[in-house]
Amino acid sequence: MKNPTNGSLAQTFQTLEEYNPALNAGVEKVALVLQTMALFFLIVLFIIELQNYAKKLNSDDGGLTMEIVTSIGMRYLVAFLMVMASGEILDFIMWLAIQASKWVSSVLPEGTYNMTVPGIKGKVGFFEKPIVFLFSAIAQLAVWTNSYIATIIIFLRAIQLFIFKALAPIFVVFVMSEELKSIGIGFLKQFSAYALQGVVLVLLMGIYPALMQNDFLAGDVATGMDAWLTNIGVFFLIFLKALVVLVLIIGSQNLAKRLIGGG
Incomplete structure (x- = not known):
């Protein structure tokens, strides 16, 4: 499997x-403390x-029955178990996302994640070379920027995941409450979105080089006066595509949230 x-x-x-x-050990200690709350x-x-329930049933000339109390108690027993296993629940969601990332990576083409800007092709005149080198440098800078921004996004994602794991007991407790269940479900959706963001980034950075191949392998570059224009065109297209990918990288979290239905 490719990594x-x-x-x-x-x-x-x-x-x-x-x-x-x-950090994970520290976060688990915080979660353990918050379990009491x-x-x-x-x-x-x-x-x-x-x-x-008692007020509602009393207004209807009824009262709480053992069946109703048992039904409510069973739901809160499930909530109790979810609170005690909140860390494991989030770890399982992360495990699913990691498996999805591995599956995505395993089917991507060979050479995936190897992103390099090609050199100048064809015969370029002496006076045109500085201009072509400038566009080549801009294209390379755009590619490097994408890599650096992806690194920062992944780091921020990790921080968010750790924060969610630390606070999990407080929010998971609301899942079984009739009035507050949206808070607990929203919490789990948000965490799932952050986990899924990893899959989105793997896919995005995996297909990124493939998006550039049409520019790298645009055919034979003409010689003579139009060779430098052809090279500039290739580098400019790489730069534009890199900008598009940059926007997608920055928006990967929002995309994951929309896929989960959490925003």
Whole structure:
């Protein structure tokens, strides 16, 4: 199976524990502390829901039955288990995203992730060479910028994932509440979107070189006066495509959120 040669992009294949074991251990300790608060919220929500059901049933000349109490209790038992296993739940979501990233990488063409700007082709005149070199440098700078921005985006994604894992017990507790379940579900959707962003980045950076191949292999470059114009055209197209890819890299998180349905 192919893995990205880019060190930062390869981090999308790592679990949070593999990415930074020390930070992951610290985050798990924070989550453990917050479990106590989450369980307190769980008890409060359980009591409130029982009271709401009691008021509703009393107004209908009825009352709480053991069946209703058991039904509500079972939901909050599930919520209790989710709070206690919140870290494992998020780790499982991350594992699914990592497997998807590996599957995507495994079917991409050979040479994937190897992005280099081609040299000048054909015979270019002495006076035109500085202009062609300038456009070549601009194209190369655009490619490097994409790599650096992707590195920063992946780093920010990792920070967000760690923050979500630390706060997981507090938000997962709301999943089973009738009135507040949107908070818990929204939390899980947001985390899933950050995890899926890794898949989007692997796919995007994987097809990036392929998007450029039409420019690199544009055919024989003419010799003579139009050779330098042909080279400039190739480098300019690389620059424009790199800008488009840059926008997609920056927007990868929003794209993942839309795919998940979280924004």
